[in-house]
Amino acid sequence: GENVEQHPSTLSVQEGDSAVIKCTYSDSASNYFPWYKQELGKGPQLIIDIRSNVGEKKDQRIAVTLNKTAKHFSLHITETQPEDSAVYFCAALIYNQGGKLIFGQGTELSVKP
Amino acid sequence: DGGITQSPKYLFRKEGQNVTLSCEQNLNHDAMYWYRQDPGQGLRLIYYSQIVNDFQKGDIAEGYSVSREKKESFPLTVTSAQKNPTAFYLCASSGRDSNTEAFFGQGTRLTVV
Numbered sequence: 001g002e003n004v005e006q007h008p009s010t011l012s013v014q015e016g017d018s019a020v021i022k023c024t025y026s027d028s029a030s031n032y033f034p035w036y037k038q039e040l041g042k043g044p045q046l047i048i049d050i051r052s053n054v055g056e057k058k059d060q061r062i063a064v065t066l067n068k069t070a071k072h073f074s075l076h077i078t079e080t081q082p083e084d085s086a087v088y089f090c091a092a093l094i095y096n097q098g099g100k101l102i103f104g105q106g107t108e109l110s111v112k113p
Numbered sequence: 114d115g116g117i118t119q120s121p122k123y124l125f126r127k128e129g130q131n132v133t134l135s136c137e138q139n140l141n142h143d144a145m146y147w148y149r150q151d152p153g154q155g156l157r158l159i160y161y162s163q164i165v166n167d168f169q170k171g172d173i174a175e176g177y178s179v180s181r182e183k184k185e186s187f188p189l190t191v192t193s194a195q196k197n198p199t200a201f202y203l204c205a206s207s208g209r210d211s212n213t214e215a216f217f218g219q220g221t222r223l224t225v226v
Contacts, residue, residue, distance in 0.1 A: 043119075043218050043219045044217045045217070046214050099144050099161070099163050099207070099209060100161060100171075101158070101207070101215055103155050103156040103157075105155040106154070106156075
């Protein structure tokens with residue numbers, strides 16, 4: 001069946017460094033790829049998304065890239081800050097499955113001051 | 114104030130009892146989803162609904178039931194058939210086309226005592 005693989009499961013960086021999280025998806029019908037940030041005990045918050053007709057999208061220190069041929073997409077955070085520490089999830093929306101939103105396993109990002 | 118609201122935030126259930134988690138949205142979204150999150154784990158899809166009076170099973174539907182009688186509401190019942198119900202439950206909603214994002218509620222933490 002369809003699935004989303006996310007790597008790495010944990011990531012530790014120094015403040016000011018960049019962080020990259022990668023995801024691959026299995027269903028070529030996926031056409032919407034959101035990224036969420038989840039803080040402890042809270043619901044995930046949408047931070048950026050990309051649709052299949054675009055290869056890259058940027059929002060201040062956050063960028064997402066999409067390679068539809070290889071079926072992978074990545075989150076890039078530059079100039080990391082301690083408040084970026086959280087769990088990040090990628091997801092893929094499969095419209096031909098009635099709009100099924102499938103998540104990766106999550107990456108716990110730790111930014112050390 | 115628009116958004117998606119889950120209640121209660123914390124819920125305790127005795128073994129053998131059914132319990133219903135509430136999810137309400139005033140975003141005029143057609144699609145709604147229920148996910149289960151275990152400690153340190155990703156989000157697993159329980160059920161989803163794209164339209165009123167219709168819903169589909171996700172990857173871990175056994176022991177759960179839902180209804181979608183109104184567009185705004187998508188309650189989840191955790192039945193006594195669910196053998197390991199203690200978890201964090203998240204509800205999300207989105208539009209049906211590719212131009213709307215999916216937003217999450219703040220979650221319900223269910224504990225079996």
